[in-house]
Amino acid sequence: MATIAGSRRLRRTPFSDGVEAAGVKGYTVYNHMLLPTVFRSVVEDYHHLKSAVQVWDVAVERQVEIRGPDAGRLMQMLTPRDLRAMLPSMCYYVPMVDETGGMLNDPVAVMLDEDRYWVSIADSDLLYWIKGLAYGLRLDVLVDEPDVSPLAIQGPKADELAARVFGDAVRDLRFFRYGRFDFQGQQMVVARSGYSKQGGFEVYVEGTQNGMPLWNALMEAGRDLDVHAGCPNLIERIEGGLLSYGNDMNRDNTPHEAGLGRFCSTQTAIGCVGRDALLRVSKEGPVKQVRALRIEGDLPPCDRAWPIMDGQMQVGAVTSSARSPDFETNVAIGMVRMTHWDAKTDVDVVTQAGVFPAVVNETFWI
Amino acid sequence: MATIAGSRRLRRTPFSDGVEAAGVKGYTVYNHMLLPTVFRSVVEDYHHLKSAVQVWDVAVERQVEIRGPDAGRLMQMLTPRDLRAMLPSMCYYVPMVDETGGMLNDPVAVMLDEDRYWVSIADSDLLYWIKGLAYGLRLDVLVDEPDVSPLAIQGPKADELAARVFGDAVRDLRFFRYGRFDFQGQQMVVARSGYSKQGGFEVYVEGTQNGMPLWNALMEAGRDLDVHAGCPNLIERIEGGLLSYGNDMNRDNTPHEAGLGRFCSTQTAIGCVGRDALLRVSKEGPVKQVRALRIEGDLPPCDRAWPIMDGQMQVGAVTSSARSPDFETNVAIGMVRMTHWDAKTDVDVVTQAGVFPAVVNETFWI
Numbered sequence: 001m002a003t004i005a006g007s008r009r010l011r012r013t014p015f016s017d018g019v020e021a022a023g024v025k026g027y028t029v030y031n032h033m034l035l036p037t038v039f040r041s042v043v044e045d046y047h048h049l050k051s052a053v054q055v056w057d058v059a060v061e062r063q064v065e066i067r068g069p070d071a072g073r074l075m076q077m078l079t080p081r082d083l084r085a086m087l088p089s090m091c092y093y094v095p096m097v098d099e100t101g102g103m104l105n106d107p108v109a110v111m112l113d114e115d116r117y118w119v120s121i122a123d124s125d126l127l128y129w130i131k132g133l134a135y136g137l138r139l140d141v142l143v144d145e146p147d148v149s150p151l152a153i154q155g156p157k158a159d160e161l162a163a164r165v166f167g168d169a170v171r172d173l174r175f176f177r178y179g180r181f182d183f184q185g186q187q188m189v190v191a192r193s194g195y196s197k198q199g200g201f202e203v204y205v206e207g208t209q210n211g212m213p214l215w216n217a218l219m220e221a222g223r224d225l226d227v228h229a230g231c232p233n234l235i236e237r238i239e240g241g242l243l244s245y246g247n248d249m250n251r252d253n254t255p256h257e258a259g260l261g262r263f264c265s266t267q268t269a270i271g272c273v274g275r276d277a278l279l280r281v282s283k284e285g286p287v288k289q290v291r292a293l294r295i296e297g298d299l300p301p302c303d304r305a306w307p308i309m310d311g312q313m314q315v316g317a318v319t320s321s322a323r324s325p326d327f328e329t330n331v332a333i334g335m336v337r338m339t340h341w342d343a344k345t346d347v348d349v350v351t352q353a354g355v356f357p358a359v360v361n362e363t364f365w366i
Numbered sequence: 367m368a369t370i371a372g373s374r375r376l377r378r379t380p381f382s383d384g385v386e387a388a389g390v391k392g393y394t395v396y397n398h399m400l401l402p403t404v405f406r407s408v409v410e411d412y413h414h415l416k417s418a419v420q421v422w423d424v425a426v427e428r429q430v431e432i433r434g435p436d437a438g439r440l441m442q443m444l445t446p447r448d449l450r451a452m453l454p455s456m457c458y459y460v461p462m463v464d465e466t467g468g469m470l471n472d473p474v475a476v477m478l479d480e481d482r483y484w485v486s487i488a489d490s491d492l493l494y495w496i497k498g499l500a501y502g503l504r505l506d507v508l509v510d511e512p513d514v515s516p517l518a519i520q521g522p523k524a525d526e527l528a529a530r531v532f533g534d535a536v537r538d539l540r541f542f543r544y545g546r547f548d549f550q551g552q553q554m555v556v557a558r559s560g561y562s563k564q565g566g567f568e569v570y571v572e573g574t575q576n577g578m579p580l581w582n583a584l585m586e587a588g589r590d591l592d593v594h595a596g597c598p599n600l601i602e603r604i605e606g607g608l609l610s611y612g613n614d615m616n617r618d619n620t621p622h623e624a625g626l627g628r629f630c631s632t633q634t635a636i637g638c639v640g641r642d643a644l645l646r647v648s649k650e651g652p653v654k655q656v657r658a659l660r661i662e663g664d665l666p667p668c669d670r671a672w673p674i675m676d677g678q679m680q681v682g683a684v685t686s687s688a689r690s691p692d693f694e695t696n697v698a699i700g701m702v703r704m705t706h707w708d709a710k711t712d713v714d715v716v717t718q719a720g721v722f723p724a725v726v727n728e729t730f731w732i
Contacts (some may be wrong), residue, residue, distance in 0.1 A: 002369070002370060002391055002392050003368070003369055003370065003391065003393075004368060004369065004370040004392070004393060004394065004395075005392045005394045005403035005404065006667050006668075006669030007392065007394065007610075007613055007669060007686070008612070008613045008668065008669065008670055008671050008685050008686070009394075009489060009610060009611075009612030009613045010394065010395070012669070024368055025368055025369065026368050026369045026370070026371045027368050027370060027371065028370065028371045028373065028375075029370075029376070029394075029395035032489065032490075032640045037371035040373065063506070075387035098497060098501075099497075099501050104494065122496065123375060123398065124398075124491055125490055125491035125494055126494065126495075126497075128470065128490065128491055128492065128494035128495035128498065129491075129495070129497060129498045130498065131464060131465075131495060131498065132494065132495045132496065132497065132498015132499040132500075132501070132502060133498040133501060133502045134498075134502075135465050135497060135498070135499060135502060135639060136462075136499045136500075136503040137407030137502040138501015138502060138519070139465055157685050198619050202387075244373075244375060245375075246375030246398060247372070247373055247374045249373045252717060273501060298388075300371075301372050302373070302374065303374065303376070303378070304372060304374055304378050305374050320373070320374070330396075331432065364658050
């Protein structure tokens with residue numbers, strides 16, 4: 001594919017100097033910011049992620065800070081997940097929907113205090129939706145993008161590396177909980193979370209100037225662990241069934257279609273602006289839904305939605321695909337109609353390089 | 367720079383097949399969509415744009431359609447430009463601001479009917495802000511992204527090429543007016559507008575399936591005019607002082623700082639949500655403002671904001687820069703503080719490759 005043209009509009013991150021020094025080879029753009037996609041090769045990065053530990057510049061997970069007396073009320077307006085049990089120290093994966101139940105983003109919300117949240121967003125300007133709602137409804141909240149940039153530590157040796165830099169107490173963090181840990185005199189929010197299935201942490205680095213010192217400290221401390229610069233890995237995230245907003249679902253889809261019904265409690269999510277629209281689908285279920293698929297053959301890159309066909313009838317679309325070395329097939333994510341979503345259903349996938357046979361898989365590869 | 371990693375999230379356009387066949391060499395990402403940045407070379411594209419005619423895939427100028435009884439009221443809420451004199455057949459450049467007067471986008475609004483507009487957006491999800499406002503204020507409007515993709519015809523021979531495809535009446539279009547013209551039995555909205563100073567048109571192509579037929583017809587009809595695939599040209603747009611949202615201004619800036627005061631009539635823009643915040647700055651003027659600058663030396667690509675210094679004091683930042691063959695200098699756009707914004711003021715510009723002398727220019731190069 002072509003090269004990417006740099007500009008201020010494609011924002012650099014607090015870790016960009018480290019990313020470049022590590023020899024980044026490919027980028028995508030995410031929230032108007034550069035996100036690395038490959039360092040050595042996607043396959044080499046994949047094997048390394050599964051066996052060692054990587055440090056990821058995921059500053060593109062921009063934060064929307066919501067603060068003030070109406071913060072909690074506004075948060076519940078945004079999502080069909082019931083937030084009543086959420087407490088400071090917790091992170092929640094929260095599908096966010098508009099008044100039609102269409103997904104606007106699928107962030108992780110971090111509850112910092114009773115009246116203060118960070119919403120760690122996927123690729124859309126969720127800030128604009130939240131600001132519009134807050135203004136239109138005259139809510140007493142501040143809504144802004146703070147100077148906070150997540151850095152992820154991912155891989156089987158992530159606990160060891162994090163403990164060396166933040167102390168052994170970080171090992172006790174439970175999944176989707178966060179704590180505050182000292183780094184060179186600064187208290188940093190560290191959560192057990194991340195966009196891989198290999199385990200690890202996300203550090204919410206406050207202040208651009210604190211980015212490279214942490215990056216360098218992790219690289220230094222992890223030398224004998226074979227730490228490398230890495231990034232979300234296309235193969236690993238598809239194997240693990242980690243959805244990507246804009247790829248696997250978008251504003252056309254409900255959370256239920258995206259297979260996120262378990263994060264919705266629409267009946268009790270009182271105040272959610274999409275509640276009316278979602279009540280019916282939450283009872284009856286969706287007509288199409290995300291599925292894992294295996295595709296056979298020598299596929300081109302999945303740079304567009306690939307129609308899934310049964311003869312002349314379209315029954316869905318593949319939205320992400322990659323060759324898996326470990327599972328020796330093309331692993332894929334697609335949206336499939338109810339008539340064809342059962343495991344072992346045979347279908348055809350129409351790519352820009354021809355038609356390939358595929359089968360609906362029982363589960364993702366985890 | 368590195369390569370760009372394709373994915374469905376970086377959407378293709380109705381014209382992508384034509385763009386690829388024409389040998390696109392570089393992309394940026396804009397509104398979650400691919401925008402070509404170079405075909406032959408930026409300099410070759412530049413000379414050609416100024417002497418012949420180009421067809422541009424600017425589908426990234428996504429439309430926000432606003433329709434319904436409250437459409438006009440909502441439009442005026444979005445901008446400090448007074449829209450009372452706007453009529454169907456007109457396009458308006460409309461800075462859009464939040465409740466603090468910070469710029470959220472700088473689109474071109476197309477008034478299709480008394481109660482129907484297309485807002486042709488720069489690089490931010492303006493749809494989310496407008497949807498949030500409309501929901502919060504319970505306005506009777508539809509707000510959505512239709513299947514409409516602009517294709518631009520730009521260059522000194524644009525009138526001739528457009529006339530061959532849409533008929534001679536297209537020559538009579540005045541600047542920022544549009545008409546409906548027949549193409550193969552379809553009525554298409556064609557406006558005299560575009561992101562260059564070379565003149566031309568933007569065709570609002572409705573329906574993805576109509577993209578390549580129009581692209582091919584233009585390429586065919588313009589063969590003896592030396593028509594080429596092109597794209598917004600970095601050098602030409604800086605020479606012409608065409609601002610780029612996200613590069614030259616963003617949510618931190620008022621329209622007045624961006625030098626767009628002439629498009630604001632804050633006093634009479636009754637209903638604009640940013641009116642209170644902008645009334646004072648509209649009277650007293652901003653403390654910093656966009657300026658043209660000449661920079662001497664062999665500059666690196668402007669992929670980040672470059673501090674503008676007077677000794678140890680920062681007095682602004684360069685946000686776009688390119689080497690101009692015609693003017694034999696580096697042309698640049700920057701935000702400069704009042705103390706240093708007068709023409710001929712000498713300053714220093716700090717880039718990633720060292721410090722370079724610069725001077726504030728009287729005007730852009732037009």
